[in-house]
Structure formats: structure tokens, C-alpha cells
Amino acid sequence: MVEKTTMNECTTCGGDLHVPEDAMVGEILTCPDCGVEFEIVSLVGGQVKLAAAENIKEDWGE
């Protein structure tokens, strides 16, 4: 089954950001064209709001 997605435009390069149907708030999307990362900050009735994701910091990990 093909995953349904909604489309959003990357604010950095204009590339297509696919938001999978099972996406959740807090999830990170990476722009396939430029690699910039976005966080899903809200999902209301198919409307997706994205914001620049926090940058990886030195203390990130397991």
C-alpha cells in the first residue's frame, strides 16, 4: 500500500516535504533536496505546521 502523504514546501530550498499520513507532532522531517530538518509542531485536520528543528547538540545520543 502506498503511504498517503500531504505536501509541504521546504522554506529553505522550496523542495517537496512529504508528511506521511501517520505523522505525529514532535516528529522530524528532513528535506530530501537540501537536508534541512523540520519539526512537526501541529497537525490539525490535515493542516500541518512545521518549524525549524532544534540542531543536534553535543550531548545528544543514547
Place this chain on the structure above:
Amino acid sequence: MTGLVKMVTVSILYDVLRWEEKELLKKASEMSIPVVSVDIRKFSPALGDKRPENLGDISIQRSVGFYRGLFSTAVLEHMNHRVVNTYRSLEITGNKMMTSLHLYQNGIRTPFTAFAFEEDAALRLFMERFNGEAVLKPITGSWGRMIALLKDKFAAQAVLHDRSLMHPIQSVYYFQEFVRKPGRDIRIIVAGEEIIAGMYRYQTGDEWRTNAAIGGRVEKLPKDSEIEELAIKSVSFLDAGIYGVDIMETDGGPVVNEINGTMEFRGTTAASGTDVASEMLKFVVKQEKC
């Protein structure tokens, strides 16, 4: 579930929702365990505040930011809220020096490791106790970042000097013998006193590290009681919790390299075929019931 069984509500404390956190949420609802996800970045408690209502009975700390996870756990514990893993366990496992000290003290085999607290002393230690070959690691940090295999005095001198110019924690020098492992190491996931899953992590190409973040291949670990006993013993000085134990094979037997207190488990789930998320949830629910 019957009405007699107490329903335990579990919260997942996150900052970045990775595959792991989504998996925990998904499996919890499949298992009919009431679950909520809590963005710990929005938590801003004051002394005397009551424990937030939305945290449920027990939380799984999943912050990718180490200090964020460590100190939010500390606050929650002071509010009498139970978090897996505990502040004490996160503090030890998040610090390679503290982990090594505890492993050694508890008689658990670990590679030869030594410390220095100043650049020149570090270089002398490297030359005299390690004969000019050692792995230098930041005492905090993960994903194999800034881990340096040093085999030359002048290269070491340069690296140690660079470290001395960074954040002061990089001037706590942690050296370890370079273990000639058989092209792989072992990751075991332990919950309480039980083995959940295990895998081999292979290094690729001429890389000497096996981190998934670097791109190493993984494979299911066959049942091995020596390794399993070692993994269980390795977490015995920590509070009952969920840990990723890293083990290296040597000619003299397996040695414990480190213990991860908020381990990732996508690779282990795929390699082992074990539903790690469900096992974690079972453990956490059991913790709250006892």
C-alpha cells in the same frame, strides 16, 4: 484486562520523536496500556510545584538531549514521580568515567582505562601507560562522536591540545586500550534482570567503530549465556531499569565497554526480531505495580 487489575498509565518523555518513541506509543496502544507522550521541552517546573497531571503513573525518559533528560528526571523524582531510568542511573551511564569506575569496582571485566586531568599529564599517560596507542573518549557524548584512535605521539599531542581549547569537560581525558575486536561488538538490551534482545554490530570498510550512527551493519546475536550473564551483572550496580550494554569480544573473554541509559533500539529490534518496545513497556508497567 479485568476491573481488578490496576491500569498503569505510562508517559513517554521526549524531545525529538524518533522511531523509538513512536514505536513505544504504537505498541502501548496495541497492548491497551494507557500512554501519553510528553514534550519535556515544555516542562518548566518550580520548587514546590505539584507533579504534572499528564505524566501518568510512571514515565520512560527518552530525551535525546542528555542533560535535558538527566535533570528533568531529577526534578520529577523530587516531585515523587517515578522515571525509568532513574536520575542516579542516568548520571552514571551518561558518564564514561563513572561507568568505568563502577564496572571495575563491581568486578566486571572492562578494557584497561586511565584518566588525566591536564594536557601534558594526558600525553605522558598516553606514552607511558599505553605505549603510544589508545582510544581517547569524551566522558560524556554518544554516537561515536569525538572518539579518537591515537597511534602517534605528535598526533596525540595535537588532539589533546585541541581538546584543551574546548569546553572544560573535554579536559577530563579518558584513555582506553585499543581492543582488537573481531570486526564487531555486541549490544544487549537488559530490563531489570532480564535479557530482552541482543545483536552484533559490525564495522564497515576500514572503520574501527561500529556505531549505527556511523553506518555499521547489524545481525542477531545467537544465545550466549556467558555474554548474557555478563550483561546482567553489568547493570547490577544501577537501579532496576532498561539499559543497552555494549560488549567487546577479546581473546581473554568478553569485556564491557559501556552502558547506555536511554538506548536506541531500532537496530536491535530489526536484527533480533524481538519486539523491544513491548518488552520495555511490560517492564515499566511491572515496576509501577510493585
